[in-house]
Amino acid sequence: MKTDNDCHSHSDQKKRDFVSERAKIIPPSGIRRFFDLASQMENVISLGVGEPDYSTPWHICDAAITSIEQGHTAYTSNAGMESLRCELSRFLQDHYQVEYNPVNEMIITTGVSEGLDIVIRAIVNPGDEVLVVDPSYVSYSPCVTMAGGIPVPLPCTEKDRFRLTPDVLMEHITPQSKVLVLNFPNNPTGGVMRREDLEGIADVAIDHDLLILSDEVYAELTYEGKHTATASIEGLWERTVTLSGFSKAFAMTGWRLGYVCAPPEITAATLKIHQYVMLSSPTMSQYAALEALKHGEDAMREMIREYHLRRNLFVDGLNRIGLTCHTPEGAFYAFPSVKGTGLTDYEFAERLITEAGVAVVPGSVFGSGGVGHIRCSYAVSRQELSEAIRRMDEFIRSLP
Structure with missing residues (x-):
């Protein structure tokens, strides 16, 4: 029987630190920090989270409901339903002129986030350097670190319209460089790499034997011209892993469905990790995605036209009130500079939400290239965007 002294002496023992150094x-x-702040306040216009303000079209939801009613609630194959992979293969060929074999070059994942994680773990060895465009989505560098790799930022500047140039890439390559992570259309800047830009990057990647991990989840949200898939560039298919998903183009964020397309040997390695960490993606979500690919393009195009109008309204408003902002060519983010206000991007964002009720994200959370900027999602109504501009203007005028 334990006594109080026994309990006391046990609690005095030194405890092991169970949290890993990587974590x-x-x-x-x-x-998320600014999203959580916004959720705790009233009358806040949130331009913080990158999520469509559209509900998933009903016919897509209905396809998932029907699949449940018909009893399709078991696991699918590890790589995803064959019918979905075949339809996705046709979609990518029709829209971006890239060919992937649905049998051994495609995996359906639980969101692009899972795809990113398992691909990096499949290709990165401890000590490998992974070149990551900067600014870019917040998950890339942490995923590299968790895999034992070393993330190396590649500065993409406003003077280059936040595109990656061959010169910048060359400057950061070392003998340990193995992977280049591209994110275009870019989150947070809305920057887009055109075909000629990618051809310049291709020359460097081939010369230095780099594998390219290309996150193209905003591909459909391209406003000037048409998105160029990295794998469609001559010489890059065999050294490119394409990541994308259904969240942005089809307003399906909560369905958690993405995909990985890659040469067979990389697909096989990635699938092994997918088998252990996820087994297969949600079955009803796969039926919804199949319906989206077959019949969802009209709603997608209508949504993109609306984003285009919102972009023009919001970016014009930002420049009018003195927050210099380049015109984003893709995604649904504006990335204005706040340097002229005398505040850091963190100070600006914190004061803007508390004093004006507008939530944005400091640019520096996306890397050092975002310092002095804020990310504003224009995936909200035009009325809210106009009101946000009015509040931001009042806030800026109140600064000393």
């Missing part, structure tokens, strides 16, 4: 050095998401 300790990974920062929490700066995006």
